[in-house]
Amino acid sequence: MPGNTFGAVFRVTTAGESHGPGNVCIVDGCPPGLELSVDDLRPDLDRRRPGQSKLVTQRKEADEPQILSGVFEGRTTGTPIAILIPNADQRSRDYDDIKDKYRPGHADYTFDAKYGRRDYRGGGRSSARETNVRVAAAAIAKKLLRQAHGIEIVGYVKQIGDIVADIRSPEQVTLDQVEATPVRCPDPIAAPRMIERIEQVRQDQDSIGGVSELVAINVPAGWGEPVFDKLKADLGKAMFSLPAVLGVEYGVGFGCAQLRGSENNDIFIREGENVTTRTNRHGGMLGGISSGLPIVLRCAIKPTSSLSKPQETVTRGGEPTTIRTKGRHDPCLLPRFVPMGEAMMALVLADHMLRQRLMNG
Amino acid sequence: MPGNTFGAVFRVTTAGESHGPGNVCIVDGCPPGLELSVDDLRPDLDRRRPGQSKLVTQRKEADEPQILSGVFEGRTTGTPIAILIPNADQRSRDYDDIKDKYRPGHADYTFDAKYGRRDYRGGGRSSARETNVRVAAAAIAKKLLRQAHGIEIVGYVKQIGDIVADIRSPEQVTLDQVEATPVRCPDPIAAPRMIERIEQVRQDQDSIGGVSELVAINVPAGWGEPVFDKLKADLGKAMFSLPAVLGVEYGVGFGCAQLRGSENNDIFIREGENVTTRTNRHGGMLGGISSGLPIVLRCAIKPTSSLSKPQETVTRGGEPTTIRTKGRHDPCLLPRFVPMGEAMMALVLADHMLRQRLMNG
């Protein structure tokens, strides 16, 4: 069973390679009546695309989406929404290096092991370029979530190298705060240090990893399925489906290993008419089902594998060689990861929002 | 879409509550011809069940599995395998506390928010008792993987509180080493300290969290699907589908945030006829597809939420109250988590082993 469809009832299927004609997604399951145009898709595509700042790759990718179906007279019809983002630049470059050599940290070797062949141009299907249609699809999901429940999803950079942002109230971070700096870190003290660090590794022809934190507020209690499709399970899959993610944690996360139950448990209290908890170490989900508290998760992102400096590797035939990645790559994936992570979070939440409707009466 | 089925082509569907008649799973997609009897299911069920040692809960659960279908003359027939594990003890106890009060850290409140009602006896569907049929199903998966590729899956306790085991070569840890101590930590120095720590928290009527590491060796390169169903994504979902898991990481994991690309990239080399990497910071998957290196992941497990000491909480009606969990609970979930984590890893790998057959020819 192929793996290019995501979601149970709000379903996204994608296709496309880095240097083919374009990337396509089909969003199936969007309810009818939602106002929608390409203008809804552009803001997050702009946040995702290369060339926004000197912190990220300077490649030019126009990312101009076309809605091919499912919208009529400005509103969704309930039928599938196909979105095409043509690849602006399909010139055939010199890919001889990538063709014959395995780039460290990339999927070149594993694709060959899986398929026996691969579209080697710019990474082909394994390129992060494929995420542009995920971001487009998720713009629809975000709009659905906002209109139905006032849900807002905000991601930001929490850590670059050993520089950790000081974010006391994840649920209060705003998009404006995030977008205030090209590094997408809302901590005004850490942000310039992160920028400086990224500049440094770029000059060193190197790259650096980091951590992104993602928050969803106003998610009602009760979303998620108790056993395999726990909300934390589907969100975990969503995050790990993004390139370069090596870790995911919720709430107190790996820190829970050092806690006692009496320290870790969040105590239930009444707040007006509602039940809530005094603290949110649980990250907004209990038993895999949303608790009504903000959903808070963090993703660990590895340093960009493509380096301008030479690296040892082998050819397809196993001969030792060296490789330098030509072209311009992100010295740090984190700033552009933020809209990708938000996108996957939105797809999962929209899916579970609809699934919860199956529970009603 | 309900969430009680796991896997695409090796599919497990489960049902059952903690104190109902029993738990059931249907394993669909197991190829014909595999030798199978209940004896294959018992060893991991015994590792999972309560009462094995003083480190874990002293509840009595017999966990005697019955194979109801799909096996004939000692071999699988290719038709679905139903397994029933009756609940030995269904006596109606005094559940008034659980019925009316929300246990901190448990799913009582979120189940009510989702369904409007719940089977409150012993946690009902949210109880970890449900994992017994997962473990039974996974015993089949483990046997398939072993016979087809010599794959071995070994899990162990890596950390309890601030005690971290020193495991230099995860791929060399053996089941015997793990089972040598009741805490399932193969580090002979850390193990007794962990045992002591768990004893301590138990005496304190408290609990403690930890980290479990899971390793699969001999997984061929090429398993996993490139986009949404990356092997790391499906494994991530699998782990987060287990109770109490707050974090998952692969290879270098969250440590990647502090690394540069030149430090993190694993260099490809030739080893005999094969391509491999010199190091395994990537955790055995590149681009979400197995690389042939050992798959190494870690799960953060929160401290048991049930405590013998009184905790503040509210009733269903929102009134402040206190709750003490009666009965015997694990002071630390880690030792019993190990077979559960292995089980989910086995289910994912068996699924992708079969999916890879679709690529051939």
Add this chain to the structure above:
Amino acid sequence: MPGNTFGAVFRVTTAGESHGPGNVCIVDGCPPGLELSVDDLRPDLDRRRPGQSKLVTQRKEADEPQILSGVFEGRTTGTPIAILIPNADQRSRDYDDIKDKYRPGHADYTFDAKYGRRDYRGGGRSSARETNVRVAAAAIAKKLLRQAHGIEIVGYVKQIGDIVADIRSPEQVTLDQVEATPVRCPDPIAAPRMIERIEQVRQDQDSIGGVSELVAINVPAGWGEPVFDKLKADLGKAMFSLPAVLGVEYGVGFGCAQLRGSENNDIFIREGENVTTRTNRHGGMLGGISSGLPIVLRCAIKPTSSLSKPQETVTRGGEPTTIRTKGRHDPCLLPRFVPMGEAMMALVLADHMLRQRLMNG
């Protein structure tokens, strides 16, 4: 991908063989709050089981269902409902004939071709015995449909051999009329002739085919998905998933081949506040979506393949031989098909009832 699960959001997974310990189903996706007990399952199980009358097989099958999960304090909880129907009689009989010879019209040969092995006892997984858990699952679906929309599903025998019942208003046939005779034909003139015909073929050690008509009333307009999961497509799959069904048709069915558009089109009219059609040649679905008119379909059922008289065949090794089916078999499948057909119709409608909830804003 294995084929033992049916439905998208109201999902039934089955397991079990004819002469193993029993048959099991897991019904996933039933909303919480439905009153349910084994008493709800018995009536249709009794209609399906052998030995009800001399028209059907005289085998003894108790078909006593056990609900293993998903029901608490008399109501569904929203978690999966597992139902076990033990096989009362698992004595090992003399199956040497079936073991080594291919019964004409049965799945013995094709199972061997598929799996290389088979549970040959009584047909194993290919036995119609497997439908008992479908009927049990569908009793839940019927109850959901009735309570939510007053939907009633009634099936009956329309034709046996060349005897065709005269049913002018399918939507007015009642369960009482159907159950008035053991042949389940509500036409009081045709019914005794059908009974006589079945008696005749039984005495001839032969069997006979027929047609069953199935009707669902009060299905609201708007159910079904426009493209692949048209309501007629899902119903068609459901019917063809039953043993012995060689044809399915809706409304005017194959008769449409001889009609002109001006004769066949059903004209829209207003009826009170609603739009409806003057006639129902379309069988209650237009564009694959329910129109609000009664859904009417017919299934062609082949004559029982098992015959008491000797038939030519070959052994597994290909040697010519003859076979006589021992034991008692239905001389005509139609009377017992009726509850099976109704069951599959109910499963499809319950699934699409829930799917339609996803459309609501």
Add this chain to the structure above:
Amino acid sequence: MPGNTFGAVFRVTTAGESHGPGNVCIVDGCPPGLELSVDDLRPDLDRRRPGQSKLVTQRKEADEPQILSGVFEGRTTGTPIAILIPNADQRSRDYDDIKDKYRPGHADYTFDAKYGRRDYRGGGRSSARETNVRVAAAAIAKKLLRQAHGIEIVGYVKQIGDIVADIRSPEQVTLDQVEATPVRCPDPIAAPRMIERIEQVRQDQDSIGGVSELVAINVPAGWGEPVFDKLKADLGKAMFSLPAVLGVEYGVGFGCAQLRGSENNDIFIREGENVTTRTNRHGGMLGGISSGLPIVLRCAIKPTSSLSKPQETVTRGGEPTTIRTKGRHDPCLLPRFVPMGEAMMALVLADHMLRQRLMNG
């Protein structure tokens, strides 16, 4: 759960409306290494498109497919294949009639009932135009089936009105015979009579129904899943997913109602090294699994609902009115149904071909 995806492991997802920018499909699960170009897609698209002969609609639809992904250096890569067929003519015509009036026999009313709104231009998503991408996707499936097993799928017109073709050996009909006449009936006596009949109804501003027979040869024994995903069940769903299909039958089909078991059973014999049957009343499947005999099915197709002559109907508001369908429509759907029916048959067979690989040890 939305219904725009078909297939379990060879999966096709479609999107698009009649008068939007175009139709798109994503074919997921095609193995790597298959030679493929748009030239492979054109022949069947040409057979499906309007304007081929005076028997079918004279609308102009170019149906020029673009492959957007999944093919590199002339071969499939194993990643999803996206195909776009732009709608050549998207001019906004006068749709006021369709907008406000319910066309008899069409999905206008049921779409409104389902979604509350619809793209009324030319039928929108309910238009048969959507099948062009199914035919394109199926061209890939046909090529896979042919290369792997020499499977050939041939469909033809069996009946128009009361004119029935005399086809004694369905498995011997060739594509050339079918394409010899514009009516796609390989019986040289019936074909001209059918053509004349269609001409007649066109002049009468009317339409006519018919029956199409579809045959697949060289399908190995053993394909199909025993319970819900029987090959006959999946084929049945596939056929009923096509517009205007009101009936589907296999082998002897509805004729089985009049047969005795001793007349209907196909006797197993040895043929060389193989087991086969002397006759093929069973239509190539036993127990829902292919027997190795030709798969033979028939679909009943209703007369075109769109008529040039005025028909009574109501407006969206329920007011009585009349409607005449402007534009040119097929007076008989049968000739253009043939490639659509073949397409769905190919999609099902390719899916089960791959699923059968999961059985191999």
